[in-house]
Amino acid sequence: xxxxxxxxxxxxxxxxxxxxxxxxxxxxxxxxxxxxxxxxxxxxxxxxxxxxxxxxxxxxxxxxxxxxxxxxxxxxxxxxxxxxxxxxxxxxxxxxxxxxxxxxxxxxxxxxxxxxxxxxxxxxxxxxxxxxxxxxxxxxxxxxxxxxxxxxxxxxxxxxxxxxxxxxxxxxxxxxxxxxxxxxxxxxxxxxxxxxxxxxxxxxxxxxxxxxxxxxxxxxxxxxxxxxxxxxxxxxxxxxxxxxxxxxxxxxxxxxxxxxxxxxxxxxxxxxxxxxxxxxxxxxxxxxxxxxxxxxxxxxxxxxxxxxxxx
Amino acid sequence: xxxxxxxxxxxxxxxxxxxxxxxxxxxxxxxxxxxxxxxxxxxxxxxxxxxxxxxxxxxxxxxxxxxxxxxxxxxxxxxxxxxxxxxxxxxxxxxxxxxxxxxxxxxxxxxxxxxxxxxxxxxxxxxxxxxxxxxxxxxxxxxxxxxxxxxxxxxxxxxxxxxxxxxxxxxxxxxxxxxxxxxxxxxxxxxxxxxxxxxxxxxxxxxxxxxxxxxxxxxxxxxxxxxxxxxxxxxxxxxxxxxxxxxxxxxxxxxxxxxxxxxxxxxxxxxxxxxxxxxxxxxxxxxxxxxxxxxxxxxxxxxxxxxxxxx
Numbered sequence: 001x002x003x004x005x006x007x008x009x010x011x012x013x014x015x016x017x018x019x020x021x022x023x024x025x026x027x028x029x030x031x032x033x034x035x036x037x038x039x040x041x042x043x044x045x046x047x048x049x050x051x052x053x054x055x056x057x058x059x060x061x062x063x064x065x066x067x068x069x070x071x072x073x074x075x076x077x078x079x080x081x082x083x084x085x086x087x088x089x090x091x092x093x094x095x096x097x098x099x100x101x102x103x104x105x106x107x108x109x110x111x112x113x114x115x116x117x118x119x120x121x122x123x124x125x126x127x128x129x130x131x132x133x134x135x136x137x138x139x140x141x142x143x144x145x146x147x148x149x150x151x152x153x154x155x156x157x158x159x160x161x162x163x164x165x166x167x168x169x170x171x172x173x174x175x176x177x178x179x180x181x182x183x184x185x186x187x188x189x190x191x192x193x194x195x196x197x198x199x200x201x202x203x204x205x206x207x208x209x210x211x212x213x214x215x216x217x218x219x220x221x222x223x224x225x226x227x228x229x230x231x232x233x234x235x236x237x238x239x240x241x242x243x244x245x246x247x248x249x250x251x252x253x254x255x256x257x258x259x260x261x262x263x264x265x266x267x268x269x270x271x272x273x274x275x276x277x278x279x280x281x282x283x284x285x286x287x288x289x290x291x292x293x294x295x296x297x298x299x300x301x302x303x304x305x306x307x308x309x310x311x
Numbered sequence: 312x313x314x315x316x317x318x319x320x321x322x323x324x325x326x327x328x329x330x331x332x333x334x335x336x337x338x339x340x341x342x343x344x345x346x347x348x349x350x351x352x353x354x355x356x357x358x359x360x361x362x363x364x365x366x367x368x369x370x371x372x373x374x375x376x377x378x379x380x381x382x383x384x385x386x387x388x389x390x391x392x393x394x395x396x397x398x399x400x401x402x403x404x405x406x407x408x409x410x411x412x413x414x415x416x417x418x419x420x421x422x423x424x425x426x427x428x429x430x431x432x433x434x435x436x437x438x439x440x441x442x443x444x445x446x447x448x449x450x451x452x453x454x455x456x457x458x459x460x461x462x463x464x465x466x467x468x469x470x471x472x473x474x475x476x477x478x479x480x481x482x483x484x485x486x487x488x489x490x491x492x493x494x495x496x497x498x499x500x501x502x503x504x505x506x507x508x509x510x511x512x513x514x515x516x517x518x519x520x521x522x523x524x525x526x527x528x529x530x531x532x533x534x535x536x537x538x539x540x541x542x543x544x545x546x547x548x549x550x551x552x553x554x555x556x557x558x559x560x561x562x563x564x565x566x567x568x569x570x571x572x573x574x575x576x577x578x579x580x581x582x583x584x585x586x587x588x589x590x591x592x593x594x595x596x597x598x599x600x601x602x603x604x605x606x607x608x609x610x611x612x613x614x615x616x617x618x619x620x621x622x
Contacts, residue, residue: 076584100534125533129598145531187527190517192534198509199535201575203594205568206501216498218597218604220456222436223411223503224510224542226601231535233598236591243579243587254576257516258569264512265565268554273387276554280547283514286529287440287544290537293529 005168006067008033012059012081014047015235016127017098018072019136021172022052027138030171037062038133039081047133063088068165071097071109076241079108091116094161098124100188100238102149102181104245118161121149121181123188124174129233142173149181189249193242194257197250199231200239316479317378319344323370323392325358326546327438328409329383330447332483333363338449341482348373349444350392358444374399379476382408382420387552390419402427405472409435411499411549413460413492415556429472432460432492434499435485440544453484460492500560504553505568508561510542511550 009031011018018036025031034053038044048055056062063069063085073081078097089095095117099105106121113119126144128135146169150162166176179187206217206225221229243250267275320342322329329347336342345364349355359366367373374380374396384392389408400406406428410416417432424430437455439446457480461473477487490498517528517536532540554561578586 125531127534144533147531187531188534190520191528191531191536194516195513195535195539197575198513198539198572200591200594201572202506202509202568203597204590205505205564205571207593207597208571209501209564209567217502218600220436220458220498220502221601222455223438223499224506225502227538227542228506228509229594229598229601231538232591232594236588236595239591240584240587244582244584247579247582250579251576253516253520254572254579256520257513258572258576260516260519261509261512261565261569264508265562265569268558268561268565271555271558273551273555276551277547279515280511280543280550282518283511283540283543284547286514286518287540289529290532290540 002167002171004029004032005164005171006031008035008066009168010062010066010069010085011036011053011072012038012062012069012085013072013077014038014043014052014055014133015072016131016135017124017140018070019047019050019052019133020126020138020140021070021072021098021136023136023138024141024172025168026053028171028173030168031068035062035066043133050133052133052136059085060088063090063093065090066093068094068096068168071095071099073097074235074238074241075099075101075105075108075245076237078105079111082109082112086112086114089114089117092118092157092161094118094120094165096120096122096148096165098122100192100242101246102147102184106149106151106181118158119151120162120165122165122169123147123149123184124169125192126174127234129230131235131238139173141169144174145177146174147177147179147184149179149184185246186249189246189253193246193250194253196231196234196239197243197254198257199228202228203232313478313482315340315343316475316482317342319346319377320479321373321377321380321396322347322364322383323349323373323380323396324383324388325349325354325363325366325444326383327442327446328435328451329381330358330361330363330444331437331449331451332381332383332409332447334447334449335452335483336479337364339482339484341479342379346373346377354444361444363444363447370396371399374401374404376401377404379405379407379479382406382410384408385546385549385552386410386412386416386419386556387548389416390422393420393423397423397425400425400428403429403468403472405429405431405476407431407433407459407476409433411503411553412557413458413495417460417462417492429469430462431473431476433476433480434458434460434495435480436503437485438545440541442546442549450484452480455485456488457485458488458490458495460490460495496557497560500557500564504557504561505564507542507545507550508554508565509568510539513539514543 014036022034036053036055044055097105102121124146126140325347333345347366355366408416413432435457437451
C-alpha cells in the first residue's frame with residue numbers, strides 16, 4: 001500500500017462532489033488530513049455532522065499548508081473562490097477544480113492564482129442528480145474517468161505535480177485522462193451539456209402542456225419521460241454556469257441537434273418510415289458500442305446510486 | 312386465490328411484451344392455457360425453447376377457442392394481423408392489443424374485427440429497451456399502469472368483458488386505468504413518444520459529430536449521454552410505427568418542445584442566467600412530484616432490468 005498522496009488537502013465547497021472527495025480520500029487513505037470549507041454556514045454545519053473531515057470557518061484555515069486545494073464550486077464561483085484563497089495557498093501547492101467546463105475554469109483560476117502554485121484544472125465524469133453534502137459517497141469516482149487539462153509545456157516540478165494529482169485520483173478509483181481544455185469542452189458539450197439541456201427542456205415542455213394535466217404526466221412518466229426528469233433534477237446553479245461558460249460549444253452542438261430534429265419532424269409529417277428506421281437503427285448501434293466498451297452503468301457512475309438512495 | 316381469468320389466451324407476437332404476458336400469466340395462473348404465435352419461424356423456435364407456452368404454427372390454431380387474443384405486434388402490423396385471425400376468433404372472445412398508439416390501433420382492429428368479438432384496445436406502460444422473446448420476464452407489468460381504451464356506450468356483455476380483461480391485467484400485477492383513446496395518444500405523446508424521439512435524435516447527432524470522434528462520445532458517455540442511448544436502443548420498427556401513427560399529437564408536442572428549446576438557446580446566447588435558472592428550477596419540481604407519487608423506478612418499470620440483464 002502506498003502512503004497518502006498528500007499530507008493535507010483542502011476541499012472548497014462541500015456539495016455532492018466535494019463531500020464525495022472527502023469520503024473517498026479518507027477511505028482510500030489518499031490524504032492524511034482532509035479539511036473542508038463551504039461559504040454557506042448551513043452547509044458547513046451539515047458537513048461537520050457527517051464527519052467528512054475537519055470543517056473550518058475560513059478559507060485561510062482550509063488552505064494553509066494544504067498540498068492540494070480542490071475547488072468544488074459551480075464554475076461561476078471559481079473566480080471569486082480563487083481570489084479568496086489566493087493569499088493563503090502555499091508555494092508548490094496544487095490548485096485544481098472539478099468544473100464541467102475547463103477553458104473558462106482555467107481562465108478564472110489563472111486570473112487570481114499566485115505564482116508558485118501549480119494550476120491543474122480537472123473534471124470527474126461522475127455525479128448523480130443529487131446535491132449537498134449528504135449526497136456524497138466514497139465510491140462515486142470508482143472506475144469513472146477523471147479528466148485533467150494541464151497547462152502546456154511547463155517545467156519539471158509542474159509535471160511532477162500533475163503526476164501527484166493523477167495518483168491521488170487513481171487512489172480514489174478513477175481512471176485519469178489528460179486532455180486539452182478546449183477539446184474537453186467540445187467533447188463534453190455533446191456527451192453531457194446538451195443531454196442536460198434537452199432533459200431540462202422536455203421536462204419544461206411537459207410542465208406547460210395544459211392539454212395534459214400535470215397529474216397525468218407524472219402518472220404515466222414510466223413511458224420514457226421519467227428518465228429525463230432524473231437528469232433534469234441536477235443542481236440548477238451548476239448547470240446554469242455550465243451553459244453560460246461553454247456557450248460556443250453548446251450552441252454549435254445544439255444547432256446540429258435542432259437540424260437533425262427538423263429532419264425527423266419532416267419524416268414524421270410526410271410519413272417517411274424509411275428515414276425514421278435508418279436513424280433509429282443507427283442510434284441502436286452506438287448503444288451497443290457503449291455496452292461493449294464497458295461504459296454502461298457497471299463502470300460509469302452517473303446516477304448510479306439513484307435507485308438505492310432516492311426516497 | 313381466484314381462478315384463471317381465461318381458460319385459454321392467444322398471444323400474437325412473441326417479442327418483449329408478448330413473452331412477458333406469457334411468463335406473467337403462467338406465473339399468476341391468470342390463464343389455464345397460454346398459446347403463442349409469431350409470424351417469424353425463428354422467433355417461434357426461440358419462444359418454444361423458452362417454454363413460454365404452446366407455440367403454434369398458424370394463427371388459426373392460436374385463436375381457436377381463445378377467450379382473449381392479445382395482439383403484441385408493432386402498431387403498423389395490427390391491421391394485417393387482425394385480418395389474418397378474423398375467421399378464427401370465437402364469438403364472445405376479447406380482442407385486445409398492447410400498442411403505444413390507441414386511435415390508430417383501434418381503427419386498424421375495427422376494420423377487420425368480426426361482429427360478436429369484444430374489441431378492447433389496451434396499452435401497458437411498461438417495457439425495457441430490449442426486444443425479442445428472450446427479453447420478456449414475469450414481473451414486467453407489476454405495479455405498472457395498464458391503460459384500456461374501451462369503445463364508448465356498449466351493451467352489458469361488452470362491459471363485463473372489459474371487467475374480465477381488467478381483472479386479467481390486475482392478476483399480472485398491473486394497475487388498470489380506463490381512458491379515451493384520443494386522450495391516451497395526447498398524454499403518451501409527451502410522456503413517451505417525444506422522449507423517445509429526442510433520445511434517438513441526440514444519439515444520432517452525437518454519431519455525426521466529426522469534431523468529436525465516436526470513441527470519445529462512448530468513452531465519456533457517463534456525463535448524461537449514456538442515459539439517452541438506453542432509451543434509443545428500443546425497437547426501431549415499433550417506434551417507427553408509433554411516430555407514423557400518432558403523427559398529429561407528436562408534431563404538436565414536438566412544436567412546443569422546439570419553441571421552448573429556442574428560448575433556452577436564446578438565453579444561452581445572450582448570457583441570460585436568470586431564465587436558465589427559472590427553467591431548471593421548474594424541471595426539478597416535476598421530478599420531485601414523480602418521486603412523491605411513487606412513480607420512480609421502485610414502482611414503474613421502464614428499463615427496470617437493464618442493469619441486471621445487460622451484458
